[in-house]
Amino acid sequence: MTRKSRRLTLIASCGGVLAVAVGLILWQMSGAIVFFRSPAEVAAQGVAPGTRFRLGGLVLDGSLKRGPDQTVDFAVTDTKGTIPVQYKGLLPDLFREGQGVVAEGTLDTGGTFRADTVLAKHDESYMPREVADALKAQGRWQEGKDGKPVKAESPDTSLGKRSER
Missing domain, CATH: 2.40.50.140 (Nucleic acid-binding proteins)
Structure with a gap:
């Protein structure tokens, strides 16, 4: 694996974790909105x-x-x-x-x-x-x-x- 592909894999996995975290936060907050x-x-x-x-x-x-x-x-x-x-x-x-x-x-x-x-x-x-x-x-x-x-x-x-x- 080249250096460029490792960096791209790391950025993509961090982006995926961030998207899942934001999704969980929004899902949890939806019940609190009145x-x-x-x-x-x-x-x-x-x-x-x-x-x-x-x-x-x-x-x-x-x-x-x-x-x-x-x-x-x-x-x-x-x-x-x-x-x-x-x-x-x-x-x-x-x-x-x-x-x-x-x-x-x-x-x-x-x-x-x-x-x-x-x-x-x-x-x-x-x-x-x-x-x-x-x-x-x-x-x-x-x-x-x-x-x-x-x-x-x-x-x-x-x-x-x-x-x-």
Whole structure:
């Protein structure tokens, strides 16, 4: 075997080992990827039951129902679609109807989203980027003069204007 062929064999074997390593890393990471979807996207894409994803939108007014053993049922909406959510555990202190929420879990065969994690916005101007983008596309969320998000339903109260008495 010549020097040139040995070098070529060594480079080819190193390349093969590297390709196998990258393939194993990507295969292992594929189970850890969790996609964000709005209720309208879930309905349009026909997400298969058992698929893990993040569901984001607004908690539908009047949908919050507390059950036994810290079970909470509510619905998440983006005005084009609504998905019922069931969560067992303690909710964040700022969780309430009409506010932004991101829930992570799976969809069951009945169309109910079984959440194992629920996140609520942390102050008046915070909204997860994915939820804000989905709501902007629906026309329910707008940017204010100061660059902070403003709910489209009540632009006068969140822009800092004072009402005259």
